[in-house]
Amino acid sequence: MIEKVVSLSKRRGFVFQSSEIYGGLNGCWDYGPLGVELLKNIKEEWWKSMTYREDIEGLDASILMHPKVWEASGHVANFTDPMIDCKQCKARFRVDTLGDAISEKKKKKIIRAFEENLSDENKEKLNDIYNIHEELDERFEAILESKDLSFELLSEVNCPNCGNKGQFTEPRNFNLMFKTFVGPVESEDNVVFLRPETAQGIFVNFVNVLNSSRQKLPFGIAQIGKAFRNEINTKNFLFRTREFEQMEMQYFVKPSDDKKHYDEWKESRIAWYKNLGISEDKLRFHDHPADKLAHYAKEATDVEYEFPFGWGEIEGIHNRTDFDLSKHQEFSGKSQQYFDDETKERFIPYIIETSAGASRSFMAFLVDAYHEEEVNGEQRVVMSFHPKLAPIKVAIFPLVNKDRMPEVAREIEADLRPFMKVFYDSKGAVGRRYRRQDEAGTPYCITVDNQTLDDRTVTVRERDSMEQERVSIDELLPVLLNKLK
Numbered sequence: 001m002i003e004k005v006v007s008l009s010k011r012r013g014f015v016f017q018s019s020e021i022y023g024g025l026n027g028c029w030d031y032g033p034l035g036v037e038l039l040k041n042i043k044e045e046w047w048k049s050m051t052y053r054e055d056i057e058g059l060d061a062s063i064l065m066h067p068k069v070w071e072a073s074g075h076v077a078n079f080t081d082p083m084i085d086c087k088q089c090k091a092r093f094r095v096d097t098l099g100d101a102i103s104e105k106k107k108k109k110i111i112r113a114f115e116e117n118l119s120d121e122n123k124e125k126l127n128d129i130y131n132i133h134e135e136l137d138e139r140f141e142a143i144l145e146s147k148d149l150s151f152e153l154l155s156e157v158n159c160p161n162c163g164n165k166g167q168f169t170e171p172r173n174f175n176l177m178f179k180t181f182v183g184p185v186e187s188e189d190n191v192v193f194l195r196p197e198t199a200q201g202i203f204v205n206f207v208n209v210l211n212s213s214r215q216k217l218p219f220g221i222a223q224i225g226k227a228f229r230n231e232i233n234t235k236n237f238l239f240r241t242r243e244f245e246q247m248e249m250q251y252f253v254k255p256s257d258d259k260k261h262y263d264e265w266k267e268s269r270i271a272w273y274k275n276l277g278i279s280e281d282k283l284r285f286h287d288h289p290a291d292k293l294a295h296y297a298k299e300a301t302d303v304e305y306e307f308p309f310g311w312g313e314i315e316g317i318h319n320r321t322d323f324d325l326s327k328h329q330e331f332s333g334k335s336q337q338y339f340d341d342e343t344k345e346r347f348i349p350y351i352i353e354t355s356a357g358a359s360r361s362f363m364a365f366l367v368d369a370y371h372e373e374e375v376n377g378e379q380r381v382v383m384s385f386h387p388k389l390a391p392i393k394v395a396i397f398p399l400v401n402k403d404r405m406p407e408v409a410r411e412i413e414a415d416l417r418p419f420m421k422v423f424y425d426s427k428g429a430v431g432r433r434y435r436r437q438d439e440a441g442t443p444y445c446i447t448v449d450n451q452t453l454d455d456r457t458v459t460v461r462e463r464d465s466m467e468q469e470r471v472s473i474d475e476l477l478p479v480l481l482n483k484l485k
């Protein structure tokens, strides 16, 4: 199914491979005319839901930041993936993903052989893993993630690329941040990083926003922007890319209120996806177990969507405690404390973070909208986007290109254009024009026909039900605005 979505994306102009005429650039994608509208609408809905309220302010921080930011945040030391190379074919892999392509039967066999050769010291470490994880897959992944055990397990594993057994280099840590230089001199002193998350731009502006907006706890700062990660393995279309967009909101709270706000944001974020039409049965939370929490988190959950290749995270919700502001206070020497007028206390607020991928959400909305159905013996592909997200809101067709129908259709187009994205199409049979708009996900199509010339009414056809109603041209704008709400 994913192949069909990728193919439709290219054919209809949602997503193209980056630099395609040069063979493409791995992990980078371009949004075409329909894609850029869909992405913009997703971001707009998120922005409205976050900042059209009293307690959340917007921000747009720069992508390049002072290099100390990434030392304070822990990214220089910790934002790494363990990586190995196959000595035979030179293919490179993220160690923890090596189990993905191995069958359960094979995993059992590999683990049995690995257990037989273990030293006593490592047997104890293995027991610790077995005490935490019961499932085979989880045990396998935990062994791969263990610094002490992974290399021994790997001696039993075949290279997913060339099939040779146990021919891997020792795992090495690979930092995922892209490096570049400010100014003309390419020296270590001038190194800066492309931000791997937008969140740090918010943390370092906490005091600026607090002072300029005169907010009181609890309050949030929201930001949408590009982030860059030099992922070892990009995969699954837009799911894991090297350049992507995030929609992040950091909510600053009193430490004693952290649990309450964490739970509230969890519910409100999953509801956002449901309200924009994502199938409820394809959404779930995945709470992080204590031994898998990121170094900054006290509690964390992922909002997951069931993609055709399995469940995958589209958003992370984290209780980041006072970790980030404390670190920035320590590294910058500038106080990040909040003064509470009522209790007269000074403290560093806790942060509840909601971190959504705009590009990953885009992919979830795209996949979820894709439907194939048979209508009168013919196959139709329809993208059932929520009207708020649909790239084109209304298409306008003259039934035939004569008898003043094109002129009336153009008049309607001119009336609607200031209010919504419209598309004028006069080519081919009207049934085919409907099919083209179904594939683009356009919720309403207006047809100017013979009756229009008599009574100034048009047909308005709804995409999913394909039902048609007649609406007076004079009523068209309010009727459509109401339907698109």
Ligand code: GAP
Pocket (backbone or CB within 6 Å): 196, 197, 198, 199, 229, 231, 238, 239, 240, 241, 242, 243, 244, 245, 246, 248, 313, 314, 315, 316, 353, 355, 356, 357, 358, 359, 360, 361
């Ligand atoms: N500030 C916290 C943070 O960045 P994360 O879980 O690493 O947390 C948050 O990323 C979201 O960003 C993910 O849920 C995902 O939607 C998106 N994301 C992360 N890495 C990505 C990648 N390589 N490609 C596309 N989206 C990505």
